[in-house]
Amino acid sequence: MNLDQLAENPIKENFSVALIPARSGSKRIPNKNLIKLRGKPLIAYAVDLCNSCSFIQQGYISTNSRDIAELAKKNVVAPFLRPEQFSGDTSKDIDVVKHFLAWFSGAYTFLPNLIVYLRPTAPVRSANLVKKIIDKAYYLKSSV
Secondary structure (H helix, E strand, C coil): CCCHHHHHHHHHEEEEEEEEECCCCCCCCCCHHHHHECEEEEEHHHHHHHCCCCCEEEEEECCCCCHHHHHHCCCCCEEEEECCHHCCCCCCHHHHHHHHHHHHHCCCCCCEEEEEEEECCCCCCCHHHHHHHHHHHHHHHHCC
């Protein structure tokens, strides 16, 4: 995907999204995103965080797993299937984000002004912490 093509879609101010990367196929811990931690799947912590953040308008799960996509639908997070070329052990986060932006720009006529990247493998974080990080990022951007 050519990122220059994204310039055709305007950025919608105050429209922030969460992107949760959740592929299947982990070699060390098979289906790790679906393993239960304190009674719920690991990925559910990222989904719950996304849904509890008032500053996130929509959450998306990038996955190559139908099981994870089904879990997302049940929890008001929009799943979209990631191709295998971005789902391997050596796949880079930037490729996941580029694929998301290409998918998003095909589905909408605008782009979000902020993407909050929520890894399922970091279940211990709060909406308050995420908000502080975002506020700091906006502060640093405005001071440049």
